[in-house]
Amino acid sequence: MLVAGIKSRPVYSGLAIKPYARRHLFALEGEGAKALLEQRSTLDETALSRSEILYVARGSQGAGHDEALRKLGADMFYVAPTISTLLFRLKGSLSSARMGTRLYISGTEGFIGQVMMVALEYGMDHASVITEHRGSLARRVQCVHCKGITDDVTHSPFTCSHCGLPLLVRDHYSRRLGAFQGVNIDAEEPGSAPDPEELFL
Structure with missing residues (x-):
């Protein structure tokens, strides 16, 4: 049910430490921790400081x-209780960041999208942010009809948690919203939506 070749779909190149960065800022969620832990050999005392x-x-x-x-042994380490708290802390870090700071993000697509939105808000170029997808493939989806956002979507179609419409989850991705787009699948013939299929585990 997905359309192949959508150009807006994000590509995650994988975490690679940039040795000459003045500051390394890592935003990690769940299994995303492993992406950094696997880079231990490239993290010397200077980089960690x-x-x-x-x-x-x-x-x-x-x-x-x-x-x-x-x-x-990083210079600063913070465990956030929620993604919202982590994003709030990230905003503080980016507000005082200087030229030469590199941002690394690893976790689920929904998490990467939300952190990327904060990075863009603070003037970072999305192409300079280093990302790696780890963990669930569940998506963050925006209903194009009511504009509500639903996190952790694993099926398509699924019922919008805001307006109740059955939505087809598309591969079209909005960097501005950090979400995939969901469109009404039975708009022309209400009640004809196919059974949900688990696509994003």
């Missing part, structure tokens, strides 16, 4: 990522 790690354990499979991240 210029690093800030913001982590939220949401959706994490298995415990202990926060402790493993803490043991890296």
Whole structure:
């Protein structure tokens, strides 16, 4: 039910530490911690002394990522209770960031999209932000009809949590909203929506 070749779909290149950055800022969610932990060999004492790690354990499979991240010995380490709290903390970090700061994001697509929105708000170019998808493929979807956003969507079609319309989840992605687009699948023949299919595990 998805359309192939949608150009707006994000591409995540994977975490790669930029050794000459003046400051490294990591925003990590759940399994996204592993993306940084796997880079241990490239994180020397100098890089870690210029690093800030913001982590939220949401959706994490298995415990202990926060402790493993803490043991890296970054200059600053913060465990957020929610994504909203992490984003608030990130805004504070970006408001005082200087030229040469690199932002690294790893987690689910919904998380990456929300962090990217904050980065764009603070003048960062999306092409300079380093991203890696880890964890669930569940999507953050905006209903194009009522403009409501639903997180953790795994099926298509699904019922909009705001207006109740059955929505087809498209691969069309809005960087401004950090969400995929959902359109009414039975607009011309109400009640004809096919059964939901689990597509984004």
